[in-house]
Amino acid sequence: MNTEPKPRIKTPRRRNFTLRQLKLFEAVARTGSFTRTAEELHLTQPAVSNQIKQLEDQIGTPLFEHIGRKISPTEVGRELVAFSRDISQRIDEFENLLDDIKGLHHGVLNVAVVSTAEYFSPYLLARFCSHHPGITVNLDVTNRDAVLKQLADNAPDMAIMGVPPDGANLVAQSFMPNPLVVVAAPDHALATMKDVPIERVVRERFIIREPGSGTRDAFERFLMKSGWRLQNSMEMSSNEAIKHAVMAGLGLGVVSLHTLEMELKLGRLAIVDLVDFPLERHWYLVHRQGKRFSVAAQSLKTFILTEAAQAVLPALPGRITRSKVKR
Ligand code: PGA
Numbered sequence: 001m002n003t004e005p006k007p008r009i010k011t012p013r014r015r016n017f018t019l020r021q022l023k024l025f026e027a028v029a030r031t032g033s034f035t036r037t038a039e040e041l042h043l044t045q046p047a048v049s050n051q052i053k054q055l056e057d058q059i060g061t062p063l064f065e066h067i068g069r070k071i072s073p074t075e076v077g078r079e080l081v082a083f084s085r086d087i088s089q090r091i092d093e094f095e096n097l098l099d100d101i102k103g104l105h106h107g108v109l110n111v112a113v114v115s116t117a118e119y120f121s122p123y124l125l126a127r128f129c130s131h132h133p134g135i136t137v138n139l140d141v142t143n144r145d146a147v148l149k150q151l152a153d154n155a156p157d158m159a160i161m162g163v164p165p166d167g168a169n170l171v172a173q174s175f176m177p178n179p180l181v182v183v184a185a186p187d188h189a190l191a192t193m194k195d196v197p198i199e200r201v202v203r204e205r206f207i208i209r210e211p212g213s214g215t216r217d218a219f220e221r222f223l224m225k226s227g228w229r230l231q232n233s234m235e236m237s238s239n240e241a242i243k244h245a246v247m248a249g250l251g252l253g254v255v256s257l258h259t260l261e262m263e264l265k266l267g268r269l270a271i272v273d274l275v276d277f278p279l280e281r282h283w284y285l286v287h288r289q290g291k292r293f294s295v296a297a298q299s300l301k302t303f304i305l306t307e308a309a310q311a312v313l314p315a316l317p318g319r320i321t322r323s324k325v326k327r
Pocket residue numbers: 114115116117142143144145161162163178209212213214215216256281
């Protein structure tokens with residue numbers, strides 16, 4: 001009969017310390033004081049000592065030694081400090097992950113758009129929100145200067161605008177053409193003329209957007225480059241006001257083709273067949289460099305960059321053959 005003792009299979013002993021105890025232990029190691037830990041965690045000093053005592057009993061060895069009035073971790077204590085920090089970092093990471101996963105279902109995004117983008121961005125957002133009904137998107141419609149200021153203040157998650165200035169710490173990705181055209185009332189002498197030279201239109205009264213508008217900025221750059229100046233202009237601070245003023249016969253207007261869907265369909269405005277026009281511009285999705293996107297914001301960004309090209313751009317009249325508008 002074999003009388004040798006059977007080898008004992010060691011089962012690892014689980015120690016039942018809690019995350020709360022670890023957090024408290026880490027605070028004592030950091031502050032070097034039960035009293036300060038108690039203040040920090042809004043506990044009594046005996047409650048802190050009691051928890052540390054229980055933890056030491058579980059682990060089976062002292063975690064702190066008293067040197068004068070100060071306490072510092074023992075060798076095992078130092079190891080436990082490292083583990084506690086590791087664990088709390090992993091918990092933070094998990095919570096971030098959870099927020100991100102929830103982020104696709106819930107959340108609020110802030111998007112700033114220049115006023116001309118109001119003609120297509122609500123349609124884009126409607127499509128995005130139909131896929132993500134829990135996400136709220138606030139749209140702030142303002143002009144180019146105001147959007148740049150908001151981006152500088154890191155207020156919106158992202159913005160839609162014409163090309164942003166260089167060196168503004170911004171990332172800009174173009175996603176759709178934004179042709180700029182000159183419009184006239186259908187009964188205006190230039191409405192049906194072909195190949196109208198720029199020197200002919202600068203004699204007309206123009207209704208142009210306010211300073212700070214991207215549309216105005218682009219038109220002024222064009223005039224400066226071509227060496228012409230408007231002889232007579234009036235300012236209006238919205239595309240709608242400009243279109244109505246042009247329909248009313250006040251003069252010619254400069255607007256993005258995106259603003260004209262209804263008026264072209266109804267024949268209320270005509271695009272002037274101006275040489276070198278439409279001005280070829282693009283829409284950009286813009287955000288600050290190094291911006292940390294939530295999952296919801298990232299998915300809106302991807303959606304705009306990939307889906308916006310489907311947005312309806314009114315067709316240019318057939319007689320405007322020089323169109324450089326490429327889709
Ligand atoms: P705006 O911008 O609405 O401020 O004129 C339009 C653009 O930048 O194209």
